[in-house]
Amino acid sequence: xxxxxxxxxxxxxxxxxxxxxxxxxxxxxxxxxxxxxxxxxxxxxxxxxxxxxxxxxxxxxxxxxxxxxxxxxxxxxxxxxxxxxxxxxxxxxxxxxxxxxxxxxxxxxxxxxxxxxxxxxxxxxxxxxxxxxxxxxxxxxxxxxxxxxxxxxxxxxxxxxxxxxxxxxxxxxxxxxxxxxxxxxxxxxxxxxxxxxxxxxxxxxxxxxxxx
Numbered sequence: 589x590x591x592x593x594x595x596x597x598x599x600x601x602x603x604x605x606x607x608x609x610x611x612x613x614x615x616x617x618x619x620x621x622x623x624x625x626x627x628x629x630x631x632x633x634x635x636x637x638x639x640x641x642x643x644x645x646x647x648x649x650x651x652x653x654x655x656x657x658x659x660x661x662x663x664x665x666x667x668x669x670x671x672x673x674x675x676x677x678x679x680x681x682x683x684x685x686x687x688x689x690x691x692x693x694x695x696x697x698x699x700x701x702x703x704x705x706x707x708x709x710x711x712x713x714x715x716x717x718x719x720x721x722x723x724x725x726x727x728x729x730x731x732x733x734x735x736x737x738x739x740x741x742x743x744x745x746x747x748x749x750x751x752x753x754x755x756x757x758x759x760x761x762x763x764x765x766x767x768x769x770x771x772x773x774x775x776x777x778x779x780x781x782x783x784x785x786x787x788x789x790x791x792x793x794x795x796x797x798x799x800x
Contacts (some may be wrong), residue, residue, distance in 0.1 A: 589704070592744055596626075596735045597702045602693040603661075604668040606675060611690060615699075616739040618659055625658040625765075626735040627758055628692075630705060630728040634666045634674040635682065638752045642730070643684045645755045650689060656762045663692035665700060665727050697726070705731040705746060734761060736769075776800075 596616045603611040619626045629646065631639040646660055653660050664671075671691045677683020694700050711723035730747035743761050747753060764775040773785035776796060784799075786792040 590744065591703065591733075591741050594741055595739045596733065596741055597699060598739075599699045599702060601663075601699050602668060602695065603690045604671045604675075604693060605690055606688045608672045608675075610668055613661065613690060613692060615661065615733075615735060618661070619735045619737055620739045622659065623657075623737050625656070625737060625762060626733075627653060627658055627660050627762070628663060628733045628735065629661075629753070630663045630700065630731040632707075632725070632727045632730070632749055633664060634670050635677075637682075638730075638750065639664075640674075640679075640682055640684050642752055642755075643687050644679065645753075647684075647687045647689070649755045649759065652759055653762070656759070656766065658762055660689045661692060662687075662689060663694060663699075663728070665694050665697060667695055668693045694728075700728045703731065703733075705729050707749075732758065734758065734765070736765065 598614065598616045600612050600614040603613040605611060615626055615628055631642060633639065643662060650660055671693055674684050675687060676685060678685050697706060700706050705728045706726055707729060708722050708724040708726040710720040712721065714721050729749065730751060730753060732745050732753060733741055734743035736742050742765050760780055763781040764779055767773065767775060767785060771785065774788045775785050779785060786796045
């Protein structure tokens with residue numbers, strides 16, 4: 589079930605800074621208390637393959653997100669200790685040295701379960717263990733959330749494990765949502781900052797389609 593239009597879950601999660609400081613981060617509070625948008629992106633595992641390419645891509649775009657009053661936070665179900673080891677692994681060895689935004693360590697799976705993004709489901713009941721055994725990797729898909737200054741989710745997307753994200757698309761979405769907030773207009777397909785938007789009425793749509 590989509591969470592777009594709803595408040596982000598008010599759940600506090602362990603996290604770590606680039607310097608190795610153990611943190612507690614609540615995404616909802618980060619947005620509301622700082623009056624900023626938040627981009628939260630989940631990736632399956634530390635020390636894997638597609639994941640470091642994405643973490644470095646978000647790092648490269650960090651100044652652009654900051655210009656847009658947007659906080660970037662990464663997340664997986666790995667521990668703070670594993671995160672910190674990866675943060676101290678050089679880029680040329682598959683590491684994420686140089687990443688400066690915080691990383692959530694959702695080891696309890698409380699937040700990722702609330703979002704419904706875990707690759708896991710209850711399998712068959714095991715009589716010997718007296719429990720339902722989990723099927724799947726029990727790590728997250730490549731889910732991305734954009735949260736506004738009120739804590740409302742205005743975008744969510746989920747990629748399967750092998751599919752890396754296009755970071756520029758999230759910049760475009762932040763630009764579009766900010767335009768809507770500031771101008772009260774709606775943004776048509778393929779809209780980018782500086783392009784013409786529309787009023788939410790039939791005449792404006794007709795005029796836009798005629799011109800484009």
